[in-house]
Amino acid sequence: MTSEKSAQDMTLKSWLALFILAFSTFTIVITELAPVGLLTSIAEGLSVSESAIGMTVSLYAWVGALSALFASVFLGNVAKKRLLLTLTVVLLMSNVLAATVSTYTVLFAARVLGALAHGAFWAMIGATAVAIVPTRYIGTATSIVFGGVSAASVFSVPVSNYIGIHFGWRQAFWLMAALSVVAFFGITVLVPRITSKSAIGLEALKSVLKSSTLWKIYSATLLAVTAHFAAFTYIGPWLQTQHFLTTSIIPVVLFFYGIAGLAGNFLTAIVIDKYLKVTVSVSVLLISTVLVFLGLSGASLSATVIFAAMVIWGVAVSGIFVGFQTWVLRMADHKTFPASSVYVSFFNIAIGIGASAGAWMVSAFPVQRLYIVAGVAIGLSVLLVASIPTCMGAARTISEKFYESN
Template sequence: MTIENTPQTMTLRSWLALFILALSTFTIVTTELAPVGLLTPIAEGLNASESAVGMTVSLYAWVGALSALFASVFLGNVAKKRLLLTLTIVLFLSNVFAATVNTYSMLLAARIIGALAHGAFWAMIGAAAVAMVPAKYVGAATSIVFGGVSAASVFGVPVSNFIGIHFGWRQAFWLMAVLSVIAFIGITILIPQINSKSSIGFAALKSVFKSSTLWKIYSATLLAVTAHFAAFTYIEPWLNTQAALGKSIIPMVLFFYGIAGLVGNFLTGLVIDKYLKPTVSISVLLIGAVLLFLGLSGSTLSGTAVFASIIIWGVAISGIFVGFQTWVLRMAEDKVFPASAVYVSFFNTAIGVGASVGAWIVSAYSLPMLYRVAGTAIALSVLLVAVIPAKVKRVENTVLAPRH
């Protein structure tokens, strides 16, 4: 990617613009995952099964994956600010539609509309952030913007669950609509016109797919994120099986998960540049251990054990979300936009596959079996992480002295 008129200094407006982008990513990812914390109330409200409502997460993810690839081929040189505003409007309409539906099929339609914006938005947001800041602030910019994704992944679900229990599930989607409006206003005021030219088209996409290193990252992402979301999609029903937890305590458990995720995101930001591979490796092993523990312990865990397990899970998941995204940006070099788009496609495919596999295992077997399978799978992803290089290998030009 080449950037024209790159700013040379950071101003207050620059920092605020990055936080608006973080709010935007928080909103769009929370919209994607909101049904995870609302499976039971949505199912009851629309006379559908919990597994059917879980499929709304899968459908959203699959459409988002296709949308990201479409964006990488056709939208790379569209004015970034105009595209951000358009996608935010689409997200707003999707949430309003979801908040007012009366049937399950209408909810699916509302989710498809949001997913069309989701994939394109996430695919280009990294390139937009990089174009807004001086080169020496690129790391900080991407950390802030993708911190919104990580925060949404760990904090959006408990917020949705709390609102769903106390105010009704429709109000959770209304909240996402309000956040979309705030993001739209912030983008209008704070985001500058971004003049950038990205590597786009089928040739750029083909180049990304030829990279063995990126394929290793994508494969590890697919396995780890699929396993995580297979379990995480059904965290609320699993918590309902625990005798030590009353229904009113579940939002608190999910809230602690969210707080742990924010702490994990901060800790990951401190060490990710120097210790990328160890951070990701430790994260997948911790989550694998937690999921196996939860799957093997039945319904008799103490409240303390549940809280401790959920906190470890929340802290560790940031190492996966931030880690793999950072790895792609580090290895993509001049193919940041298409490489990010493919990553988004794999990530969203993993969410969809995870939710689908989770629904099948819960229907055919049980919740404990789901957690045992997910824990084993995510722990095995460390084998893929082990073979990914931590840095781009550069070939130095050398001049050989003549032999005498």
């Protein structure tokens, strides 16, 4: 396979590489979120409070944000495949350590170790996907790779909760360690060597931060993702306000939301390369409409309407997550690594801000008020989206500059 050919055609190995990268994102995100389903089990096992275990989840997001920026400055000259493998080993070590801890302090350290790998891995994975596909497939590649995020969001909490209840919380971490091993060997066999010419270091990071176009994308991401997570973090309390929705049905509603997210990834992959701005704009407006509707509708919605709203929300959120990531990769030119790192940092910061803002609003106002505010806020991000160019002129055939097959 020549570099010229790889820049023009998608091969079977390219597709397989994307799917193992998707499996890898599934592994890192399930490692991040699984403890949510294990809070009670771990707390009882280590004789600490559930809030203390919850802190290890929040810390993961913040450390991941810093790790992404650190990686773009200091690790950009490391070969992408070698770095992915190294980070996978670090993730493996984190999960093994978490599975064998006897004190909260060691668990805390294990989570910090995993978060360091998480941020750097997420920042690297987007640039890696871009490097192994032709430019016209960037959106498709991003949809596939970050489909692992949607899958992890669906399965991490219920699966970890089931394992924790029936087999013990340590076995959940052993499972994540096993997934890390599979990811390691998959990357070894399927992901090609990539010669990165992406700009690196502080100067490259400063250059990215001087880009008005990228700042518009980052700002839109911060606003939209913050609003989304402020609302989604408290989807449980909102569902519990509905008179026609029994408690036993709530997990089913959330499962449908997750499945809709997976379907949204598939639909986004089909249209995003040709209709990037339209995809993101429609997704933003759909979520805005759903959230405002849910906030204004009181507590008497039928189960059918609630299920429909959750499906629309789940499908649309993929257009936001994948869309903004694709946009960054398109516009970054030869600075894909630092540009993606900053995006990952903004995304993780948005998760933290959204959860905190949601907590404040729910403590001061009815949860319906939160949904109205979040819906309006995410709707306002469409104004930023409208001002972002989609021209590919600046983003030349990135794969031609980065790719070198085995």
